[in-house]
Amino acid sequence: MFSNFDFNVIIRALPYLFYEGMSFTILLTALSALGGLVFGTALALMRLSGYKILGRIAGLYVDFMRSLPLVLVIFWFYFLVPYIGQWLTGASRPISVGAFASSLVTFIMFEAAYFSEIMRAGIQSISRGQPAAASALGLTYAQTMRYVVLPQAFRNMLPVLITQTIVLFQDTSLVYVLSITDFLGAASKVAQRDGRLVEMYLFAAVVYFTISCIASYGVRRLQSRIAILR
Amino acid sequence: MIEISHVDKWYSPTFQVLTDCTTSVAKGEVVVVCGPSGSGKSTLIKCVNALEPFQKGDISIDGIKVNDPKTDLPKLRSRVGMVFQHFELFPHLKIIDNLCLAQEKVLGRAHDKAMTKGMALLDRVGLKEHAKKFPAQLSGGQQQRVAIARALAMDPIAMLFDEPTSALDPEMISEVLDVMVDLAREGMTMMVVTHEMGFARKVANRVIFMDRGEIVEDALKDDFFGKPRSDRAQKFLSKILSH
Amino acid sequence: MNYHWNWGIFFQPNPMGTGTYLDLLLSGLELTLETGALAWIIALVTGSVVGVMRTLPSRSASWFGFAYVEFFRNMPLLVQLFLWFFVLPELLPKSAGLWLKQLPNAPFWTAAIGIGFFMSARVAVQLQAGIGSLPRGQKMAATALGLTTVQAYRYVLLPMAFRIILPPLTSEFLNTIKNTAVAITIGLLELTGQARSMQEFSFQVFEAFTAATLLYLLVNAVVVTAMRFLERYVAIPGYITGK
Numbered sequence: 001m002f003s004n005f006d007f008n009v010i011i012r013a014l015p016y017l018f019y020e021g022m023s024f025t026i027l028l029t030a031l032s033a034l035g036g037l038v039f040g041t042a043l044a045l046m047r048l049s050g051y052k053i054l055g056r057i058a059g060l061y062v063d064f065m066r067s068l069p070l071v072l073v074i075f076w077f078y079f080l081v082p083y084i085g086q087w088l089t090g091a092s093r094p095i096s097v098g099a100f101a102s103s104l105v106t107f108i109m110f111e112a113a114y115f116s117e118i119m120r121a122g123i124q125s126i127s128r129g130q131p132a133a134a135s136a137l138g139l140t141y142a143q144t145m146r147y148v149v150l151p152q153a154f155r156n157m158l159p160v161l162i163t164q165t166i167v168l169f170q171d172t173s174l175v176y177v178l179s180i181t182d183f184l185g186a187a188s189k190v191a192q193r194d195g196r197l198v199e200m201y202l203f204a205a206v207v208y209f210t211i212s213c214i215a216s217y218g219v220r221r222l223q224s225r226i227a228i229l230r
Numbered sequence: 231m232i233e234i235s236h237v238d239k240w241y242s243p244t245f246q247v248l249t250d251c252t253t254s255v256a257k258g259e260v261v262v263v264c265g266p267s268g269s270g271k272s273t274l275i276k277c278v279n280a281l282e283p284f285q286k287g288d289i290s291i292d293g294i295k296v297n298d299p300k301t302d303l304p305k306l307r308s309r310v311g312m313v314f315q316h317f318e319l320f321p322h323l324k325i326i327d328n329l330c331l332a333q334e335k336v337l338g339r340a341h342d343k344a345m346t347k348g349m350a351l352l353d354r355v356g357l358k359e360h361a362k363k364f365p366a367q368l369s370g371g372q373q374q375r376v377a378i379a380r381a382l383a384m385d386p387i388a389m390l391f392d393e394p395t396s397a398l399d400p401e402m403i404s405e406v407l408d409v410m411v412d413l414a415r416e417g418m419t420m421m422v423v424t425h426e427m428g429f430a431r432k433v434a435n436r437v438i439f440m441d442r443g444e445i446v447e448d449a450l451k452d453d454f455f456g457k458p459r460s461d462r463a464q465k466f467l468s469k470i471l472s473h
Numbered sequence: 474m475n476y477h478w479n480w481g482i483f484f485q486p487n488p489m490g491t492g493t494y495l496d497l498l499l500s501g502l503e504l505t506l507e508t509g510a511l512a513w514i515i516a517l518v519t520g521s522v523v524g525v526m527r528t529l530p531s532r533s534a535s536w537f538g539f540a541y542v543e544f545f546r547n548m549p550l551l552v553q554l555f556l557w558f559f560v561l562p563e564l565l566p567k568s569a570g571l572w573l574k575q576l577p578n579a580p581f582w583t584a585a586i587g588i589g590f591f592m593s594a595r596v597a598v599q600l601q602a603g604i605g606s607l608p609r610g611q612k613m614a615a616t617a618l619g620l621t622t623v624q625a626y627r628y629v630l631l632p633m634a635f636r637i638i639l640p641p642l643t644s645e646f647l648n649t650i651k652n653t654a655v656a657i658t659i660g661l662l663e664l665t666g667q668a669r670s671m672q673e674f675s676f677q678v679f680e681a682f683t684a685a686t687l688l689y690l691l692v693n694a695v696v697v698t699a700m701r702f703l704e705r706y707v708a709i710p711g712y713i714t715g716k
Contacts, residue, residue, distance in 0.1 A: 067647075067693040069654030072665045072685055079678045083476065170549035176658060184552060197559045205552050212547035281613050308619025318614035321712050322632045331628055332618035366711030384618065 009199045013190045021186030022207075028100070028182065029169045032107035036168070037161065039108060040115025045145065047116070048123055058116070065113035070174055077106040078178055099180045103172075111168055118160050122153030159223045166215050170208060183207070231257045231388055231419045232278060237287035239273065239443075247273050248284065249443045255388070260420045262430040262451075265440035266466060271423045272315075274440070275392050278421065279310045292387055308336045311381030315393040317373040319365035325352065325376055326361040329383045337384065344383070351379040355409050371402030378409055388419040395426060425470060431455060439463040482677045483684065494671050498681075501667030502688050508584050508663060509650035515589025516649060520596025525626060527601040538597065545594035550655050554587045558659045584656035584663075592649045599641050603634035636707055643700040647693060664688060 046058035065073070081102045085095035126149055134144040154161075173184040181189065184204055191200035232255040239248040248270050255261045263271045276282040278289055280296045280303055289296040294306055319328050329348035333339045339347070352358045355375040357368075365373055374394055381389060391410065395403045407429050414420055414433035424430070430437055430451065437454040439447040439462070447454065447463045458464050483495040491497060527538035545553070558579070562570040576582065607630060615625035635642075654665040662670065668685035672678040 064690075067651075067690050068686060069651040069665055069689065071654040071657060072668070072682065072689070075665070075669060075672075076682050076686075079672075079682070166547075170547075173549040173551045174655065176551060184549070188555075197555075198563045201552065201555045201560050205548050205556055208549055208552055209544075209547045213543060216543075216547065276613075279617055281616060304616075304619045304621050306619075307617055310617075312614070312617035314610050314614055314617075316608065316610050318608070318610040320611070320614075320629050320633075322636065322709050332620060335624050335628060336619040364710045364712065366709065380618070 006196060006199055009190070009194055009196045010203045013187075013200070016190065017183065017186045017203075020181050021183035024100070024181060025169070025172050025183040028103055028107065028172050028175070029165065031104055032111055032172070033165045033168055035104070035108035036111030036115045037119075039112035040117075041119045041150065043112060043116035044119040044123060047120055062113045062116055065110055066117075070110060070171055071177055073110050074103070074106050074174060074177060077109065078102050081105055099175070099178060103175045103178070103180065107168065107172065111164070114164055115161070118157050118164060119153060121160075122157035123149055125156055126152050156226075159219045159226065162215065162219050162222070166212050166219075169215075170212060173208070231255055231259075231292060232421060233288070233290045234274070234278070235288050237274070237277060237284050237289060239270075239277065239282070239284040239286075247443050248277070251287070251440075251443075251445050253438055253445055253448050255419060255421050257419055258417045259435045260414045260418075260422065260433050261436045261438060262434040263421065263423045263438045263440060264425060264427070264430070264466070264470075265446075269440040270443040271440045272392050275390050275421060275423050278390055279307045279312060281312075304336065308332065308384055309387050311378075311384060311386035311389040313374070313377050313381055313389070313391045313394045315397050317365070317370070317377045317397070319373055319377055319380070321365050323364075324361070325357070325363055325365065325368070328365065328376060329380050332380075333383050347383055348379070351382050352376070354382075355379045356405075369402060370398045371405045374398065374402075374406045375409055378406075378413075382413075388421070389413065391420065391422040391424065393423050393425075395424065427455075427467075427470060439466065441466075476679065478680070479677050480680060482671075482675055482680050485675075487671070488674050494675065494681075495684075497667050497671055498664065498684055498688065501662060501664040501685075502692075504581070504661065505650065505653050505663040505665075506692070508581060508588070508653040508656065508661065511585040512588040512592060512653065513646055513649045515586065516592035516596050516645070518593075519590065520593035521600055521631075523593065524597035524600030524604070525631075527597065528604045529622075538601075542594045542597050545591055546598075550588065550591050550652055551658060553591055554583060554655060554659055557587045558583045580656060580659045580661040583659055584653060584661050588649060588652050588656070592645060592652070595645050595648070596642070599638045599645065600634060603638035604630055606637060607633055636709070639700065639704050639707070643697065646700075647696055650692060650696070651689070 043058040043062060046054040047062075049055060081097050082094035085091070085097055086093065089095065130148055130152070131144050134148040135141075139147065172182055175182050176185050176188065179185065187200045187204040191197045194200075234254060235252050237248055237251040238246070240246040251270075251274055253261075263275065265271050273282055277284050278291070278296070280289075284297065287297075291306060291310060294301055296303075296306065319325075320331070323331060326345065326348050329351065330341065330344040333344035333347065334341060349358060349361060352361055355378060357372055357375055357379070360368060360372065360376075365376070368376065378394075394410070395406055398406065403426070407426060410420075410422070410429065411433055422429070422434075434451045437447075437449060437451055438445055439454070439458070439460070441462050446460050447458055449458070454463070455467075458467060483498075484493050486492065487494045487497045489497065491500065523538045523541050526534040527542070529535055548556075562573040564570075565573065573579070611629060611633070612625055615629040616622075620628065653661070653663050656663060657666040657669065660666075664685050668681045671681040675681070
């Protein structure tokens with residue numbers, strides 16, 4: 001069944017797959033994780049702030065995003081971002097922002113909903129004595145969060161945050177629907193051009209699998225180390 | 231009835247939990263096993279119906295070897311009742327259904343027969359009116375009495391008790407011990423891991439003292455409370471009886 | 474914003490000749506629900522089997538469960554769908570591959586099976602955690618009553634484990650429905666796919682996506698409400714889940 005499996009197709013495509021495709025995927029994953037974490041933490045703080053309206057807004061946003069399929073959200077932002085750009089800059093026509101910027105906005109906005117739930121759990125896992133002790137020392141609310149609560153929440157939740165980033169890494173493949181050349185997009189383009197679907201898709205699967213496996217193995221190591229430290 | 235001979239159990243070559251344990255429980259006899267925590271007494275009683283595996287030695291119940299791979303363990307276990315420290319009632323089943331489950335699924339009793347038997351036993355432990363409740367709606371002492379009734383519903387030839395009162399609030403201990411005393415007086419064969427020395431004095435035939443995985447003392451009740459031979463048993467008794 | 478809104482578009486006929494644009498979206502919704510339901514059944518059944526395997530004492534069973542979960546969790550769903558859709562028919566013997574390619578509704582079956590197996594790994598992880606969260610004594614008590622391993626799972630462990638993991642299972646069910654949108658890439662005209670075709674035909678992009686969004690929110694609300702009722706229906710009186 002593998003009689004006409006052509007390894008050369010893969011080898012010839014390697015530079016394209018990795019320089020063009022994988023670098024896009026990695027960059028998109030890293031920036032989205034970072035942006036999603038920052039925005040997500042802000043949402044979590046809003047929900048826990050004690051201000052009803054702020055909490056309600058953040059909660060609605062999180063529930064809303066988590067109710068929608070990522071593919072639909074990708075389409076939404078793909079068409080919406082040019083109009084937002086026009087509105088922000090006051091231009092006369094919708095601004096074309098390019099595939100990368102559009103997907104980056106999408107993933108930051110989408111992942112923030114998921115990261116916010118993780119950070120919320122992380123903040124709630126910290127004993128009430130900690131912020132009490134910090135304010136007893138005279139720290140302001142912002143200082144308490146910045147120096148006492150958030151660092152601990154982040155540390156406790158690191159394995160979950162990384163696991164979510166692995167999911168994000170896999171989810172970035174969905175920019176395929178915008179015909180963007182991420183890793184899967186690159187593999188798909190070669191597959192169509194050379195008529196080598198089997199080779200390219202199997203190779204893509206192996207690469208995603210290997211990277212995710214190594215990363216989740218790292219998470220398990222990290223988890224057992226944290227478990228010992230506790 | 232229960233024969234334990236030269237049983238060794240270890241988790242690793244350096245972590246031995248039972249060392250050369252030998253004893254027996256005759257038909258109609260009540261044997262109390264005591265000792266400090268971590269002495270292996272709970273492990274030993276769990277070995278009796280093969281809830282815990284052991285590496286060396288033999289245990290047999292009513293002549294059937296527990297550690298023989300050919301033994302039908304579910305069948306053997308169904309003939310030996312066991313009561314646990316944390317009751318282990320099945321929380322999703324009503325009290326009466328807790329009593330019926332194994333009667334029907336293991337012994338193959340008809341539902342109405344199992345019900346009749348279950349209700350009779352609930353009546354016996356004084357909880358008939360709670361039959362339709364769920365375990366979480368009962369107090370700890372009531373739950374443990376249900377657990378005893380559940381074990382009795384299988385018509386066991388012997389009963390194993392693994393610290394049946396250790397998880398109970400003090401005011402609930404006696405209601406459970408009363409049931410156990412009645413059972414002992416009716417001639418049930420019992421092996422009981424417990425710290426309740428009052429219970430031991432009242433109904434035990436023999437007392438076994440364990441420490442660090444070994445059976446240090448295996449004596450008739452009066453001998454044990456009169457003049458324990460080992461230092462370790464004396465120390466243990468003085469600690470446990472001092473208040 | 475110089476975008477020309479036209480909310481009346483939903484009542485104009487679609488170019489497919491299948492009624493209005495609204496009908497187009499509703500047919501997409503129907504396909505989303507059908508695909509999601511079939512995928513969920515596959516996920517629940519296989520995920521339960523694998524989840525139970527991971528909790529068995531047998532080394533090979535738990536290793537298989539581990540490998541299964543890692544296999545389906547570490548590849549993007551989109552890639553898995555491509556493997557089922559484009560690669561599998563090529564790897565089969567010629568005639569079987571041809572038969573598979575010419576199957577009517579191939580995108581539907583591929584999506585349901587692909588998403589089903591993808592989600593089964595997640596169900597397995599949840600169930601494993603649920604069983605693991607039960608006290609160890611529950612399995613022991615079931616075993617001590619003479620229940621076999623199969624009976625212990627069937628009557629004691631699974632009824633409790635599934636109750637405990639009902640809330641996370643609700644999210645996984647919703648994820649299954651949402652994931653059907655990925656099947657747009659293999660030509661399944663589910664809700665997102667139909668919203669996309671409506672946008673392409675009519676250029677009313679925001680109306681199309683707004684309608685799809687509202688329909689997804691509606692599905693979510695219905696599922697969440699239904700699961701709340703189910704949770705209340707199977708709740709055990711007096712039993713408080715660890716929250």
